[in-house]
Amino acid sequence: MQKGLFTLLFTFTLFAAFAQRMPKRELRGAWIATYLNIDWPNRTQTPEAQRAALLTILDHHQATGINVLYIQVRSQCDALYPSNFEPWTADLTGTQGKNPGWDPVQFAIDECHKRGMEFHAWMNPYRAAGNATQLPNFAPNHVTKVHPEWLLSQGNLRVLDPGIPAVRDYVMGVIEDVVSRYDLDGLHFDDYFYPPAAPLGTIPYNDDATYAADPRGFTDRGDWRRDNVNLLVKRVHETVKTLKPWVKFGISPTGIYRNSTNPEIGTNTRGLEHYTTLHADSRKWIQEGWVDYLAPQVYWWIGQPGADYGIVTPWWNNQAYGRHIYIGLAGYKVNDPAQGVNWANPSQIPNQVRMVRSASYPNLYGQAVYNTSSLRSTTRLGFRDSLRNDFYRRPVLLPAMPWRDNEAPAAPSALTATRNADGTTGLAWTPPAATGNPLDEARQFAVYRAETPAIDVAGGAHLVHVTAVGATTFTDTPPVPGNTYFYQVTALDRFHNESTPSNVTDYAGPVVVLPPTQTLVLDAACAATLPDYRSLATVSDDVSPAEAITVAQSPAPGAAVAGTGPVTVSFTATDESGKTTTASFTVTPQDVTPPVVLTRNLTRELKGGTVTITAADIDNGSGDNCGLDLSTLTVSPASFNCTNVGPNPVTLTVRDQSGNVASAVATVTVTGAVPQVAVALGRTDATFTGLPANTIALGYGAQELTLSATDGTSTGSTFAWSPAAGLSSPSDATTRFTPTAPGLYTFTVQATNPNGCTGTASVTVRVLDARCGDLNDKVLVCARNGGNATQVCVDRDAVPALLQKWGTLDGCRPTAQTAAAGRLGDGEDSGAGVLTAAPNPFVNEVTVSFRLPVAQTHAELDVYNGQGQRVSRLYAGAIEAGRTYRFAVAADRLPGRFFVARLVTAGKVYHYKLVKVD
Structure with a gap:
């Protein structure tokens, strides 16, 4: 009880010290076991169904965040691919040696690469038969049938004897064939070397004859066996490096190298040690650089007595020798009742990943999960969800292997981003030119996204995607729709050496600030040459410097412009990633040349008292460089009447289409007369x-x-x-x-x-x-006798005599100043009190005066002779109330003897008789 409590407290203390790092580079692997159809394929399915099942597995791994798959292609000297060395595996069809009709390895390679995952061919180098009872069902060309002398037997297990040189040659032939024919990313061995210690009651394998035949100076059988394996491992390393220098080679031994309290020898554990039991000296392989990585299968829980994950994993961190250590995780044990309560802890695998990622263990470059079925299971306490949603939520690059290649490819270029209608962003770029050297060529690309142009490429915090092999496009779904994001892309070679980044881009093109509407003065031919307006535009971009932005003008500078219609000029700005923005402004051609006005003179006769002309009558071919607006031609004046008889100046006004105005004068002679x-x-x-x-x-x-x-x-x-x-x-x-x-x-x-x-x-x-008498048959005469005047009513016959004696027919007046001149008509007045004259009669001059009690806006004062003709106008105009108006009239202006002064107002006419005497 106390020991368990101590272990629990130790575990909590241990993980409190593990500050988890979110790496930029990490191996995230998974094994797909084909032996006995552990993970795939189902031997009862058709090839189509097997392919579909594999695609489902690959999609699931991709969604989890897996970037390397170890797919078992040779489990017991058989082949998951067409081979001239070994028969088809029975795991495909149920019958060893039967052709399935397709190449699963090629299919798997292609599909892994489509998903940006590496394909590592997993081989068991020595296992020949996992269960000898099945040997009768093996194909005739299987190595157990062809070379039974190469076998080591222990119980039902049959393995190729590592000590036989011909076995090493045979295994190398198989490896060379696969490496040469397939586009592998890696070659991978598991933990099967020499058989483990024989269980009680089982006869141990016997290699005495092999040892005796080729001891090579070894006196210790264990050292000799380890050397046999070393010879193969070294040879594989050299062969792979020669055939394809970019193919990685690594081994996944069991988790315990050696049990020892001395960390220089091994770990403080009590489990199966592959150094002594399986004769696999994994530490020598990595010390010698024969492998690029070791992936020890640390399939124990943290704090497990005798084989504590928390002890074994740190020890492996110290055995890297400049190479990579990946930790194998026992996903298959999670929530398995047979494994005990500690594997029922949903935090077991997450805590193991945290330890791998701890900054305390810099030589641990990732982890791989055994097996695929456990990752896909729904009964494993959701540890896959922890990987997918937490640890693997952000993509990573694979750890680089500078001892194999440290030269990065050239950078991609011309990165562009386009916002799609569905809110996604489409990225495209140009890969670097091929070099002819597979080690240096870009194979994949890393896509980075940030909210500012300052993208963290070095730290990887902004890494959002690692492409499929050969892909040069990517469609990103931004986390916040509508926000602006910036992107960069780097090129990755086969060892994920990363190039310098491409240009920074976003989906938005450069910003073009247009000049205001421009005017362009047209020449006399109504034409002009379009200037270069680009210097008037302000162009900027949030990712490209100003000097990297090109601006094109359309129509191009120097283009001909004709007429006054507006011209749309467009600027197309292109940043260094090839994104463009086109913006347009208006150029208004300006005609400043006035029209040329030509006129002609006219003669027109009055008809009906008037005559009318039009602008067209006067226009004599007026013109303009850009065209006249004929509807605006005007002539003024255009109408004439009887007062205009004779020559009349008229003005023809012409307006062109731009509003320029010009005028000219012509003469219109109006013929006719005004009656006299x-x-x-x-x-x-x-x-x-x-x-x-x-x-x-x-x-x-x-x-x-x-x-x-x-x-x-x-x-x-x-x-x-x-x-x-x-x-x-x-x-x-x-x-x-x-x-x-x-x-x-x-x-x-x-x-x-x-x-x-x-x-x-x-x-x-x-x-x-002049009628009088009772019957109006007599004549009223003013008879004069000296200074006396008498009004008499006489017969007509008597009138001539009276007239000859200065008599008059218009009666007699008491005085000249007050007498009315005969009887007045309606609306007329004698003028008494209003209109007067003095002296009257007069000789040389008479003064006529009047005064009205009421103001008048207009009144007229005239003098008429005895024939009723006006001989003089004395006044015409407004009258002030109560004011006396006086007008002196010389006698020589009044020919004759008798006159009447007549004052006409708005409501009444006044008369006053004037008499001139010699």
Whole structure:
């Protein structure tokens, strides 16, 4: 009880001291035993089923993280491959010597290499028959039938006698055949040499005759036997190195070399020692450099009495002599009731791996598990899951063997990364050129991934994959989708010497910062040469230095550009791994040349009073280097009327497609005329009335006036009078006005000539009512006698005499300043209090004045003669309320004797009669 407690405490203390290292290089091996179909194949299956079963095994090992497989190809002098030396193994078909119809070794080699795993041909050099009772079933060409004299017999075991030189030759022939014909990565022997000590009741093997025939000076039979094995081991080493210097050679002896309390001799154990029992001097093999590694089968639990894993494993670390030690682990014992409770501990294998990885044991380069069936079993306490999910979760390189080759291959190049639609990253690279030397050529590649360009290649912390043999691509599934990761690749030769790394890459190409939109000035031919814009771009990459990034421009510098359409210029930046980024910007060709404007002069005749022209009428072939925008041609002015008769300057404005504007002037001569209208008044009755020509006195003299209009510029004009009331024919040139009521009548005539132009003239007719008497059959006359004036109603016959004596038909006024001139019409006023004149009558000058109580926006003050014609305009404009406006008029401006001052406002017309005297 106390001893068990001590062992448990020792184990805990031991592993507390083992700081596990996560190695960059480690052998992670597994044995596939074919003898008696322990792991594979099933001899009852078809070849197709056997191949499928092997693929399942290989996939399982790959998923676990295994990188080396020791596949048994010769278990008892038979062959898992076609051989001219030995018969086909019965493990394939159930019958020794029967051809299975396929080559399992070649198939296994190919499939291992596809998975990035090494194939080591596992051979038992001496075992001839594991069970002699089966000898009758052996093939006739089996060595036990052909050379029974070569056999050592012990119980049912038959082995080839290592002391017979012909046996060594025979075994070497088999080895040379396999090494020469197959692309092996390694040759591997297990622990079968001389038979172990014979059990009680079993006759030990007898090699007296062999010893007697060739003692070679040895007096100790044990030393002689060990030398027999040494001769074969040394010869295998030399032969393999000569045939294929890249094929590794190693042996997996039993776990105990020798039992001894002296570590210089062996281990403090009490188990089978292969030095004395099997006559296998493994320490000499590794001391002499005849093997590249030893893989001792340390198939015991930690703390096991007599054979403690915790004692044996450290001892082997000290026996490396510059070579590799791999520890064989007993996976087959885990959770086997026959092995005891310590193998029921799920931490047993993990703890053994931790010890191998301990920094205290730098010569232990990995471990291998026996056997495959235990790794695939579901009853082994999940130790395979511990390997897969913990110890082997990260890939590793195989340990290098510098004593065989220490020259690394050249580095791969042109590593590129591409992000796939499913979120994975596709990597591709260019392998180094072949050298012709298999030792130096790249065989596999190591892929590294990191979150920054600072990738840890030396330490291996960023190693994510070791490729299959010959592969130059890899699809990575990043741990965090969407994150950016950086990659490097190294080349590995057959001994996993690692090259310098490739370029660093990620899936993203260089970053291109584009210049802003550029302008390019076009020449007179609307063309230009595209400049080299690359210096305007800023290009960077997170893995390539700026000098390693090339930038190409498309269209290339110097390309011809024609026209004003935008040009898309693309930059393609390529980093040193070949990744590219293409980005585009716009170049805008700029036309700065204005159009050339050509014009022509025009003559156009007025029609209907107007004439219109277009830009096309004026354009005389204007042009532009890059083309005109014809829709924008404009001419101003484009329309003319009667006021524009004669030459008129017009401007033709032309805009090109780039907005450049130019103008030129042309002359448009408008032909036609504006009517010059005159109105003449006539009387059909010549009776003297003493009244102006535009005045009629109702009741005496002419009772109608003839109004005649003429156009001084055209004889083809038409006329229209307004207002038409009282006129005989308002649309004729001559019309008659026959009034029926007194008042002021203003008529306007409009003349329209053949060009459609119009002109107007106005005349005012004054109608007095001189009728009086009960029947209005008499005439009212202002009779004058000296300074007196008397208003009298007389017969018509008496009127001429009164008129000859300065009488007048328009009645008498109390004073000249206040008298109204006859009867006024509606809306008219005598002007009293508003409109005045002084002196009146006047001789040399009269001053006309007015004052309105209400402001006016516009008013007009004119003087009319006795014929109703305006002879002077005194004022036209706005009027301020209460302000007196005065206007002096010289007499010589007023031809005639009688006048009327007329003030027209917005709501009323005022009159004031003026009289000029000599």
